[in-house]
Amino acid sequence: MNDSDAINKYHLSVERADGQTDNLVVSEGHQQPEDVASTRLERVNLRNGGNVDYQEFALEQEMILKARGASKILQVCVMLPLEGAYSMITPEGEECHFTPNQGFMFRYIGEEVTFTLPGHQTVRSLGFCVSLDVFKRYLDNQIPDTIKPMLQPKEIGSLPVPFQIDNFMRETLDRNLQVEAQGSLKQIRWEGTALLCMALVEEKLHKAANPETFSLTQACKQKAEAALELLMADMQDPPCLADLAQELSITEKKLNLIFKSLYGDTVFEYLRSIRLNKAKNLIEQTNMAMKEIAWTVGYNHSTNFSKAFTRQFNITPANFAKKARKLTKVS
Known part of the structure; x- marks a missing residue:
C-alpha cells in the first residue's frame, strides 16, 4: 500500500472504562464495531485528496480512543462536535477540549492521537483532513494570518487552533449531513459538507482575529x-x-x-442558556415530568430539549434527574 492509498485509512483502538477493548482499521464506508459501544463511524474519501469523517458514540461509560494514521503525509484537519464533549491529546502532549461551542483545526502526520470521551452522553463529531496543497486550494491561496503557521514544516508539530462553534454553524452542518443521497450525489454531499465546514471555520477564525x-x-x-x-x-x-x-x-x-x-452570547444563545438553567433548577427542585419541564422553559418537543440540555451540561436531562433526585431523596 503506497502513501497516497494509506491516507484513506486509519487505525483505531477502543478501550472502555470496564476494560473491554476493540481494534479496527477505518476506511471508506460505514464501520459499526459491536460490543464496545453503540457506535457509527463513517468515512468518505474526497476526490481532491482528503477525507470527511463522521463519528457517533452513545456512551454509558468513559471511552478512550487511540487513532493512528496509516499515512505520513502532512495534513490539515478540522474537527468539531455536533453533540457532546471530549478531549484530545496531540502527539506532542498538548490537550484540547472539544465542546459544542469549541472545535479545533490542527496539523496531523499520522502519529497516535488519544481521545477521551466521558460517559453518560452521546458524542457526534464531524471532521475532515486534507493535504497542505488541497488546503491552500480550498482557500484559493488566500490564507488568513491566523492559520498561516499550518503551512510550516512538519517539525513544528500539531499547532492546534481553537475556533468558536455557534448554533447556526452546528445546525447548518448537521442539517447538511441529514440529507439522504446515494452514489455520486452522496459524494457531492460530502464534498459540499467539507467546503461548507471550511468556509464556516475560516469565517470564525477571521472574526476572532478581527473582532x-x-x-x-x-x-x-x-x-x-x-x-x-x-x-x-x-x-x-x-x-x-x-x-x-x-x-x-x-x-x-x-x-x-x-x-x-x-x-x-447572542440574544437567543443567552435565552437558551437561561431556559436550560431554569430547566436544570426545575429538575433539581421538583418532580415534574421531562415533557412538562421542556414545555415550561419553551421547548415544544422533548427531543429538542434533551439535545439542547445535553449540549449545555454534557449529560442528558434524564440522567441528570436520576442523579439529582436520588441525592434529594438521600438528603
Whole structure:
C-alpha cells in the first residue's frame, strides 16, 4: 500500500472504562464495531485528496480512543462536535477540549492521537483532513494570518487552533449531513459538507482575529435590559430577533453585539442558556415530568430539549434527574 492509498485509512483502538477493548482499521464506508459501544463511524474519501469523517458514540461509560494514521503525509484537519464533549491529546502532549461551542483545526502526520470521551452522553463529531496543497486550494491561496503557521514544516508539530462553534454553524452542518443521497450525489454531499465546514471555520477564525467593536453606552445596556424583559415575559413564545429589534428601534446585528459584550452570547444563545438553567433548577427542585419541564422553559418537543440540555451540561436531562433526585431523596 503506497502513501497516497494509506491516507484513506486509519487505525483505531477502543478501550472502555470496564476494560473491554476493540481494534479496527477505518476506511471508506460505514464501520459499526459491536460490543464496545453503540457506535457509527463513517468515512468518505474526497476526490481532491482528503477525507470527511463522521463519528457517533452513545456512551454509558468513559471511552478512550487511540487513532493512528496509516499515512505520513502532512495534513490539515478540522474537527468539531455536533453533540457532546471530549478531549484530545496531540502527539506532542498538548490537550484540547472539544465542546459544542469549541472545535479545533490542527496539523496531523499520522502519529497516535488519544481521545477521551466521558460517559453518560452521546458524542457526534464531524471532521475532515486534507493535504497542505488541497488546503491552500480550498482557500484559493488566500490564507488568513491566523492559520498561516499550518503551512510550516512538519517539525513544528500539531499547532492546534481553537475556533468558536455557534448554533447556526452546528445546525447548518448537521442539517447538511441529514440529507439522504446515494452514489455520486452522496459524494457531492460530502464534498459540499467539507467546503461548507471550511468556509464556516475560516469565517470564525477571521472574526476572532478581527473582532467587531463598538461603544457600549448606558443606552445600549438599557436596550439589552428591555430586550431581556420582553424575552422573559413569554419564555414559551418569545418574540423573534427581528420583532425584538424593531420594538427597541435597533438593528438585529447591534442588539446581538450588545448581548455578546454584556453576556458573552447572542440574544437567543443567552435565552437558551437561561431556559436550560431554569430547566436544570426545575429538575433539581421538583418532580415534574421531562415533557412538562421542556414545555415550561419553551421547548415544544422533548427531543429538542434533551439535545439542547445535553449540549449545555454534557449529560442528558434524564440522567441528570436520576442523579439529582436520588441525592434529594438521600438528603
